Amino acid sequence: MSRGPSDEQQFEAFEIGHMVFLVLDYNQPNPLFRAPIGDSPKNILDIGTGQGSWAIDVADLYPSAIVRGVDIFPPPVTWMPPNCVFEVDDVLREWTWTESFDFIHMRLMYGAFPLEGWDQLYKQAYDALEPGGWIEQMEFDVRVSSDDDTLKKEHLLWGWGAMFIRCAERAGRSLRTHETMRSAIERAGFVDLQEEKYKIPLGPWPKDKLLKEVGHLQYAHWNAALEGWAMWLLTHFGEPEPWSNEEVQLFLAKVRMELKDPYIHAYNPANRVWARKPTKEELKAKEANFKVETSP
Numbered sequence: 001m002s003r004g005p006s007d008e009q010q011f012e013a014f015e016i017g018h019m020v021f022l023v024l025d026y027n028q029p030n031p032l033f034r035a036p037i038g039d040s041p042k043n044i045l046d047i048g049t050g051q052g053s054w055a056i057d058v059a060d061l062y063p064s065a066i067v068r069g070v071d072i073f074p075p076p077v078t079w080m081p082p083n084c085v086f087e088v089d090d091v092l093r094e095w096t097w098t099e100s101f102d103f104i105h106m107r108l109m110y111g112a113f114p115l116e117g118w119d120q121l122y123k124q125a126y127d128a129l130e131p132g133g134w135i136e137q138m139e140f141d142v143r144v145s146s147d148d149d150t151l152k153k154e155h156l157l158w159g160w161g162a163m164f165i166r167c168a169e170r171a172g173r174s175l176r177t178h179e180t181m182r183s184a185i186e187r188a189g190f191v192d193l194q195e196e197k198y199k200i201p202l203g204p205w206p207k208d209k210l211l212k213e214v215g216h217l218q219y220a221h222w223n224a225a226l227e228g229w230a231m232w233l234l235t236h237f238g239e240p241e242p243w244s245n246e247e248v249q250l251f252l253a254k255v256r257m258e259l260k261d262p263y264i265h266a267y268n269p270a271n272r273v274w275a276r277k278p279t280k281e282e283l284k285a286k287e288a289n290f291k292v293e294t295s296p
């Protein structure tokens with residue numbers, strides 16, 4: 001929605017966020033994504049690439065592929081593998097890539113577009129994919145939960161996400177992308193939809209070693225990202241009226257205290273969805289069916 005007061009700090013947050021996801025799926029054969037794209041993809045696109053870490057790692061993993069990372073801001077990277085290309089563009093504008101993609105990826109794009117923008121984007125992605133190509137998206141729920149009632153109504157974190165969702169709605173953006181993406185991807189024509197749900201611990205409270213590490217990283221991620229998430233939104237669309245800079249700072253200082261509280265066992269829900277564009281044969285069969293159904 002807004003990059004916040006300091007790009008450097010936001011890029012640091014993106015980098016830590018990337019590590020959160022890598023550790024979260026450490027036990028998966030490929031922690032970078034789940035779509036079964038085969039061993040020799042040719043063209044991969046990362047939409048809203050941010051710091052570019054995902055695109056760089058995927059380019060390293062698939063030397064056969066050209067991996068493009070696109071963002072409205074240039075990623076602050078000085079080195080990238082030769083098969084990784086960064087481009088500055090607004091993905092809601094007409095796409096000018098001439099090649100078709102085998103795989104299109106998005107992560108943490110919540111709040112980037114209004115709902116019609118999302119429909120347009122999935123349609124553009126569908127059109128730009130090879131038949132049989134894959135799309136994948138991973139998003140957080142900005143709301144914070146706990147399963148053992150250690151997060152209570154009196155905590156600021158309790159109402160944090162719901163307030164952000166309301167403020168973002170006033171700004172014409174939805175922060176419910178993790179809820180809406182599955183049906184929007186299906187509406188765009190994708191098939192074979194699959195979904196994985198996660199609980200990302202906020203702080204190192206879990207007993208499980210891997211989740212404890214994820215919680216450490218997610219705490220650092222929040223710490224680095226907090227001001228960028230909150231400052232622009234609350235000073236423009238805060239409730240009941242826009243907040244002052246000082247009010248936001250004070251609020252964030254209290255939130256930071258809660259984040260450090262080892263007795264609050266909070267987590268962010270997150271979802272990953274991946275789906276396939278129909279193959280040439282499936283598209284032909286669909287077209288033939290459509291002709292039969294609509295013929296007099």
Ligand SMILES: C[S@@+](CC[C@H](N)C(=O)[O-])C[C@H]1O[C@@H](n2cnc3c(N)ncnc32)[C@H](O)[C@@H]1O
Nearest residue numbers: 014048049050071072089090091092107108112
């Ligand atoms: C929260 S960041 C996520 C970065 C990265 N995907 C990751 O997982 O670390 C969202 C990114 O989307 C980019 N973005 C927002 N609107 C965009 C648009 N219309 N076209 C291209 N990129 C956009 C922002 O500049 C930002 O870098």
